[in-house]
Amino acid sequence: MTDLANLSLTEAAAAIRTRKASALEVLEACLVQLDAQEAAINAVIWIDREYAAEAARAADIALARGDGTGPLHGLPLAHKDMYYQAGRLSSCGSTIRQDFRPTYTATVIERLCAAGAYAFAGLNMAEFAQNGTGHNAHYGDCRNPWSLDHITGGSSSGSGAAVAARYTYAALGSDTGGSIRLPAAANGVSGIKPTQTRVSRYGVMPLAFSADNVGPLARTARDCARMLTAIAGHDPRDPTSAAMPVPDYEAGLNGDLRGLRVGVPTNYFTEGCDGPVLLAFSEAVKALQARGAQLVSITVPYMDAIAAYVSVISRAEAGTIHAQWMRERPQDYAAHINSRLFASLAVPATYYLEAQSRRGPILKAFCADMFTLVDVIVSPTIRCCLPTLAATNADSGQTDAVEKAMGISINTRPFNYLGLPTASINCGFDPSGLPIGLQIAGRPFGEAKVLKVADAYQHETDWHTKIPKMAKA
Amino acid sequence: MASDDFTSKTVEMIADWHGVAPPNDVALHMVSDLVKIIGQFEALRGSLRFEDEPSTFEAALVQAASIGVRE
Numbered sequence: 068m069t070d071l072a073n074l075s076l077t078e079a080a081a082a083i084r085t086r087k088a089s090a091l092e093v094l095e096a097c098l099v100q101l102d103a104q105e106a107a108i109n110a111v112i113w114i115d116r117e118y119a120a121e122a123a124r125a126a127d128i129a130l131a132r133g134d135g136t137g138p139l140h141g142l143p144l145a146h147k148d149m150y151y152q153a154g155r156l157s158s159c160g161s162t163i164r165q166d167f168r169p170t171y172t173a174t175v176i177e178r179l180c181a182a183g184a185y186a187f188a189g190l191n192m193a194e195f196a197q198n199g200t201g202h203n204a205h206y207g208d209c210r211n212p213w214s215l216d217h218i219t220g221g222s223s224s225g226s227g228a229a230v231a232a233r234y235t236y237a238a239l240g241s242d243t244g245g246s247i248r249l250p251a252a253a254n255g256v257s258g259i260k261p262t263q264t265r266v267s268r269y270g271v272m273p274l275a276f277s278a279d280n281v282g283p284l285a286r287t288a289r290d291c292a293r294m295l296t297a298i299a300g301h302d303p304r305d306p307t308s309a310a311m312p313v314p315d316y317e318a319g320l321n322g323d324l325r326g327l328r329v330g331v332p333t334n335y336f337t338e339g340c341d342g343p344v345l346l347a348f349s350e351a352v353k354a355l356q357a358r359g360a361q362l363v364s365i366t367v368p369y370m371d372a373i374a375a376y377v378s379v380i381s382r383a384e385a386g387t388i389h390a391q392w393m394r395e396r397p398q399d400y401a402a403h404i405n406s407r408l409f410a411s412l413a414v415p416a417t418y419y420l421e422a423q424s425r426r427g428p429i430l431k432a433f434c435a436d437m438f439t440l441v442d443v444i445v446s447p448t449i450r451c452c453l454p455t456l457a458a459t460n461a462d463s464g465q466t467d468a469v470e471k472a473m474g475i476s477i478n479t480r481p482f483n484y485l486g487l488p489t490a491s492i493n494c495g496f497d498p499s500g501l502p503i504g505l506q507i508a509g510r511p512f513g514e515a516k517v518l519k520v521a522d523a524y525q526h527e528t529d530w531h532t533k534i535p536k537m538a539k540a
Numbered sequence: 541m542a543s544d545d546f547t548s549k550t551v552e553m554i555a556d557w558h559g560v561a562p563p564n565d566v567a568l569h570m571v572s573d574l575v576k577i578i579g580q581f582e583a584l585r586g587s588l589r590f591e592d593e594p595s596t597f598e599a600a601l602v603q604a605a606s607i608g609v610r611e
Binding site for chain 1: 550553554557558559560561562563564566567569570571573574577580581583584587588590591595596597598599600601602603604605607608609
């Protein structure tokens, strides 16, 4: 059998279910990868090996007596360190919460456990999820398994790196401006930000209430589908979560895109893209066409308004959440965080309310303009080839580093304002051997179609099967 | 880039309204950068025509979910 750690999540689940591998063997395979690479990658903030071994043994015992029927039975998962688990550390990537141990557990963690998985580690992340590069001044920068000098993308930096480096089969990230899709793209893995309200945020550290989303990063679109099926759906403890029914997201994954219309933007998303990114995107579009998709050129509307409004909402809400700590202990934040939070306190309420009050009308107008023409919209996830950690270190004092860091999320942020489900999958590598992401967005609650397109692309190509050299060793 | 006057007035306003002092020089740069947001909002004035709606964004998502759906 292939190295167990290199299986996809659905393959590993099948191996355990059919007893080709025990849950304990699967865990050990992941820990071998972690132990071999972690000193270089720095994707983990805490790990609970004893609990993991107990959970794996319990999964094997349950299976032996016929109880292991969950779709994620026996799988070791690790998550961005901002998902509360009663009694366990949840540092949120910060000094301020370095000893924070919540007394309750996030709904999404409970749902993954109910599906048979267990969480064995908390993963590195941008401080309070507040940058798109993955820099962290307190726990050290997470490093990209494809090239240690380059960014992992953020803010779910450890989630992307840990999935790529084969520490775990899937990891929860969170996405307020691109924080699932950026590390998915940068680490060559798959990730989906669901529709706003699709997944409960109870027990999840808030960054900006209006735009925060919970979602998975994993090896394949099918893996993401399984994870999303497990965590989506209304939660009485999160009254903002949608009551819309949750389909089985794996059910429609058949590789067939005949009759499906794929929108290819002629504006905004490809402006200023680096050549290798444009080339990979162009090839990706052809691959979708080869699966039967009809390509439609589109002009994406309202982008100026969306770019202005999304920035104001996330700034004002983050500023509000952090105002008290900014009064009491501003020195405990990294400079690029506390400086941005400080400026956020000057955003006028009228600007914030303008941005909020137009969100629904713009969404409906956007959908009427776009989703009567196409079923999904594709674009590069990140416009540039991945920069180095040094070039985007906003704490370095170089102003161009701040600009470069902010530019990383220019293609992802609009879909947070619109609340649309949006995935990122690997669509190739740049000349330096770093991954390039393909972004796929759909109509509200259209995750099934987004995943169908992502999965079909992975039927047509093998980019998602590539493994970083250091994980192969 | 904003004028020094804009930056100093904004810093003063943040102190008055929130009781927070600039944590470092980078914060002053970030404050001066707010003029970009002002510019973005200025450029939008009068360009969008939407009726005010008694609706939440959550409701808008549900409404928009069926737009263009083909079965």
